[in-house]
Amino acid sequence: MYMMLPATINEVLSSLDAIIADCRQRNSRVGYFAVLYRQMTLAVKNGMTNKAFEDAARMEKFDVIFANRYISAWDAYKNKKPCSxxxxxAFDACDTGNLIVLQHLLLGINTHINLDLSIAAAECCPGDSIKGLEKDFNKINEVIAVLSNNIQEKLSQIWFPLRFLTKISNKREEAVLNFSISAARKAAWANALLLAYEDAHTKTQHIKLIDDNVFLIAQRVIKPGFFVSFLLKPVLMMESKDVKGLIDVLQKEDAKAMLIAK
Incomplete structure (x- = not known):
């Protein structure tokens, strides 16, 4: 059974609630990123209410298009239909037990920013209208970045090994996360500018190229190399295996995160 794609930001939140509920029921690690993404969407909604964006109506349209990229991918994957x-x-990795929560979050962030964000921006504002979106485009990235950092801080408070890993690696995994978002923002905006002016055939080829590159980044997150894997091993061993419980931990309301877009 396919999910009906939302048309408003409130419907996006409801769709994400349905995904999270389904993940809790099936003990699916897909729920980790879904929780983070719901928090981001709520922060965007609060930002619209508090006039944090230049054009609230345009931002809602952008947010819905952006969210539907994720929701439709999840729905297609769940129903064994093709997706990027x-x-x-990212979804396949959720079926294995050899990644820590932070890696699952990073896989979702990587794909949604590096692939979906530029496509959504170009679809929302094709042609010359893309130029007026830049400030609000960057604001969404700020929301993602801060929420990601808040999630990492929360995980470090709960699972001591992750805090230890931060110390002995000079915050290496935090730097990787922040760099990924910062670099992705620049690349996504550059791709959005190109996609906004491309014809249908060229756009399809361009999106395929982006998807291939994002897939390679995902592989580096899944298999980060001997040294990083060695550092992650104690975190993986001591991290809870209770998927429902971890989803509940990530779902705990973070007032700071929810107010970030004000």
């Missing part, structure tokens, strides 16, 4: 290679990699 990079989302398949």
């Amino acid at each position: 290679n990079s989302w398949c990699a």
